[in-house]
Amino acid sequence: MAISIGFLIFPQIQQLDLTGPYEVFTAAAGTRVDLVWKTREPVISSTGLAFQPNATFADSPQHDVFCIPGGAGVNALLEDEAVLDFVRRQAAGARLVTSVCTGSLVLGSAGLLQGRKAATHWYAMDFLQAFGAEPVAERVVRDGNLITAGGITSGIDFGLAVIAELLGAEEAETVQLALEYAPAPPFSSGTPDAASATVLAAARQRLSGSRQQREAILARMAS
Template sequence: MSFRFGFLVFPNVQQLDLTGPYEMFASATGAQMHLVWKDLATVRSATGLMLTPTHTLADCPQLDVICIPGGAGVNALLLDEDVLQFVREQAAGARYVTSVCTGALVLGAAGLLKGKRATTHWNAVDYLARFGATHVEARIVKDGNLITAGGVTAGIDFGLAVVAELMGQQEAERVQLSLEYDPHPPFSSGTPRQASPQLLALARERIAPSIAAREAIVAEWEKRTATV
């Protein structure tokens, strides 16, 4: 049996949010991979990697798994009704509706997080409640057919978890073995709980401009949806 996996790819996407789970999905038996955007022009990721869509929003087939990655480019999507409507329509027919990192905010803006348990990057968890979700502090959170992953590298673990959901644990373990996924990071500072106060302050300082911009956009989203 084959499964269609589709990722929304957009300017300033965080490429590892996409390429981490993409590698896991693409390594699974029978996977059909789709990168979807408004047109087929090459898209520049937040760190400069160029990604080429395979389908437009208009011609994308119904996906079995729709995945929204995160990154600074998420901000522009939160008020983009063309993108949000595409996500809603795909979600209605997908077996699993998923996100990595701040991609969860796009699901929220599309109205797909209401009453759901979810997670996202640690710097964005406060937004989940504003979209009607309950934050769960976990690397992967499953609520019905909604599966959300935490920040960036969580997408790799998430990818294996989704493969297991669709094809069974043995197939997921085969993919893990074929990619020799056996992480042993050289440092223990991958979450706010583990990082020193000084390191956490530095990280927050670096992302402060993006957070400020996102706050204004989410406030505008709240204003628009309150009048609907």
């Protein structure tokens, strides 16, 4: 029987949070991947790409692996009880409960990170503590059946780690080779510690709008 993998998708999703691990999962032998949302209407990502859900909250099967990507659209999910209830139901029966980037904040809002180690995007790391999680600045973090990935591109590493867990290292390595995943970035500015002060300030400014909205939501939730 195929391993069932479900992605929660939503308006303003960060497309690479989804498509990075999606590419890995669909390249592996013996997997089935579903995109799940409230309806089957197309979902538009933060960069304008449209994704077509093939399952809804009402008819989604229980998945072996359940994953929440991140993106600006996460903010609306943090207070959406229909989403959080679906997340809790999937998490209760999943073999692995997972997230990419700020998707971990949705797991936190659903009450699934209390006392757990977790990762997220570097500019959202401090938010994890609001949900009782222990922030860990790594690309892939495992705590029991919880696997969370850092920001955006970490989703590819995460996908390979999940395939290795489910189907063995050889299958994960085969997928890695098939995708020619051998990153050698032209610049060494992929983390806050490696980036120059000027680049770090520019990135913080570019991400500030979504962060300010998130701060307001968490303040409201806390009160």
